[in-house]
Amino acid sequence: MSIESVNMQATPHRPQRRTTSGRVRLQTLLAIRWVAVAGQAGSLLFVEFVLGHELYLLPAILTVGALAVATLWPQIRRKSSARLTDRESALYFAFDMVQLSVLLGLTGGLHNPFSLLLLAPVTVSAAALSFRSTLGLTALAITCINALAFFHLPLPWPADSAFTLPPVFVLGLAIALALAAVFISIYVFKVAEESRRVADALMAAQSALDREQRISSVGALAAAAAHELGSPLGTISLIAKELTRDLAPDSPYRGDAELLLSQADRCRQILAEIAARPEESSKDHFHVLPAPLLIEVAAEPFLRPSVALRIEAVPDTGERQPPLLQRRPEIMHGLGNLLQNAIEFAKEEVRVAIAWNRAEISITISDDGSGFPPDLLARLGDPYVSASASPGKLPAKLAGRYGAGRGQAAAKAERKGDHMGLGIFIAQNLLERVGGHVQFGNNQYGGAEVRVVWPRGAVDGEAPGGQ
Structure with a gap:
C-alpha cells in the first residue's frame, strides 16, 4: 500500500450537518414535569389553606391535574429511556407553556410573580432544540404574555384589601417579558450552537487522530508480519521443493506440490517488497x-x-x-x-x-x-x-x-x-x-x-x- 493510498484512508470525511433529533430524553422531561406538578399543587394549597387567600381552587387544581395526566400518559406508554425528536420536544414544551399560562390566568396573570416561569421553556428550547422550534416557542410565549396582561382573574389577596398594579406597569412588564423571551432565545441559542459546533469539530479531530494511530499500527503490524513470517515460509518452500523433486513427473500430486511451491514463493516476494521499503519503514516507525x-x-x-x-x-x-x-x-x-x-x-x-x-x-x-x-x-x-x-x-x-x-x-x-x-x-x-x-x-x-x-x-x- 502506498503512502498516498494510506493518506486517503486517513483523511476524515466532513461530518454531516448536526441534527437536533434525540437531544432531549423523555425521562428527564417527565421528571421535571413531576416537579412542576408538585410545586404547582403545593403552592395552590399553601395559598388557600395556610395564607387563607381565596382563589378559584377547583379550576386551578384541574389545570394542575391536566399536567399530571399529560405526564403520566407518556410515562406509561413509552420507555423512559426514549429520546424525543425535535418536533416532539417542541410540542411538550408548548403544552407546558399553555398549561402554565392557564394556571397564571386563574391566579392573577402578570400580577403573579411566578409569571417569570414562562421563560423557562423558551430557555430550554434555545439550548436543546432547533432554531425553528425555538422561534415557534418564543412566539407562543409572547402570545401568552400578552394574553395574561389583559385577560386574567384577580390575584389571590386578603379580603379586606385588594392588590392591583397600574395598567402602565402591567404593560411595561409584558413588554419586558416579551423582550426577555426574544433576547434569551437568541442569546442561549447562539451560545449553545457554538458549543455544539466546537464539540462536533473536536469529535472530528479525535476521529482524525484515531485514524492516524490506526494506520500507524497497521504499518507496524505489517513490518512485524514480514519479519515473523519469513522463517515459516522458508520451511514451507523447502518442503515443497523436496516434494516436487521426489514426486514422479506423472504423479497426481505433483501439480499440487508445484502450486504450493509457487504460492510460497509469491508470499516471499510480497514480504520482500514490504521489507524493501526502508524509507517508509523508518518514516512510519x-x-x-x-x-x-x-x-x-x-x-x-x-x-x-x-x-x-x-x-x-x-x-x-x-x-x-x-x-x-x-x-x-x-x-x-x-x-x-x-x-x-x-x-x-x-x-x-x-x-x-x-x-x-x-x-x-x-x-x-x-x-x-x-x-x-x-x-x-x-x-x-x-x-x-x-x-x-x-x-x-x-x-x-x-x-x-x-x-x-x-x-x-x-x-x-x-x-x-x-x-x-x-x-x-x-x-x-x-x-x-x-x-x-x-x-x-x-x-x-x-x-x-x-x-x-x-x-x-x-x-x-x-x-x-x-x-
Whole structure:
C-alpha cells in the first residue's frame, strides 16, 4: 500500500450537518414535569389553606391535574429511556407553556410573580432544540404574555384589601417579558450552537487522530508480519521443493506440490517488497526524527510536481544540530494538514523555516499563493467558518484536508453556502494538544503564513515524556 493510498484512508470525511433529533430524553422531561406538578399543587394549597387567600381552587387544581395526566400518559406508554425528536420536544414544551399560562390566568396573570416561569421553556428550547422550534416557542410565549396582561382573574389577596398594579406597569412588564423571551432565545441559542459546533469539530479531530494511530499500527503490524513470517515460509518452500523433486513427473500430486511451491514463493516476494521499503519503514516507525526529515515525511503525500518544497534551517548560534522531534500522530497529522493547504494553493513554492534555540522550536510554513482573506484572519481556527462571509477565496482556502479539492470545495460552498474550516481547526487543535501555539497570517508577498511554536521540552525527542 502506498503512502498516498494510506493518506486517503486517513483523511476524515466532513461530518454531516448536526441534527437536533434525540437531544432531549423523555425521562428527564417527565421528571421535571413531576416537579412542576408538585410545586404547582403545593403552592395552590399553601395559598388557600395556610395564607387563607381565596382563589378559584377547583379550576386551578384541574389545570394542575391536566399536567399530571399529560405526564403520566407518556410515562406509561413509552420507555423512559426514549429520546424525543425535535418536533416532539417542541410540542411538550408548548403544552407546558399553555398549561402554565392557564394556571397564571386563574391566579392573577402578570400580577403573579411566578409569571417569570414562562421563560423557562423558551430557555430550554434555545439550548436543546432547533432554531425553528425555538422561534415557534418564543412566539407562543409572547402570545401568552400578552394574553395574561389583559385577560386574567384577580390575584389571590386578603379580603379586606385588594392588590392591583397600574395598567402602565402591567404593560411595561409584558413588554419586558416579551423582550426577555426574544433576547434569551437568541442569546442561549447562539451560545449553545457554538458549543455544539466546537464539540462536533473536536469529535472530528479525535476521529482524525484515531485514524492516524490506526494506520500507524497497521504499518507496524505489517513490518512485524514480514519479519515473523519469513522463517515459516522458508520451511514451507523447502518442503515443497523436496516434494516436487521426489514426486514422479506423472504423479497426481505433483501439480499440487508445484502450486504450493509457487504460492510460497509469491508470499516471499510480497514480504520482500514490504521489507524493501526502508524509507517508509523508518518514516512510519521511528519515534523521533530530525525536524527537517519530519517535515519531509509530513509533506510527502501532498507534494506536487509544479510546487517546490524548500526547507530551511534557522538555528540559534549555539544550537547547530537540528532538533529531534517526536513523531507523534498529533504532530504528523496537524503539520500534514497545514502543509497540504500550503502545497495545494501555492503557485510555485512552499517555504518551511525551522528555527530553534534552547527555549523553543518554531516551524513557519509560507506559500506564494493568494493568502488568507485579511478580514477573516482573526477567525481562522474556528470550526465551520462561514463560506458566505467571503465568497470565492475562503471556501477553497479553508477546505484544506477536509475538502474534496480546491475546485470541488469552492463549488460546493458556493452552491450550499456551506461552512468550512474543519481542516485548519483540526490541525490547530492537534498541535495545541502537544503544547504548540499556532499563528495565522500573510507574508510580505501576499501568500499565507502559518507559524507553530513549541516549548523545547514539549516535542523535543530528547524529552519524550514531554507534555
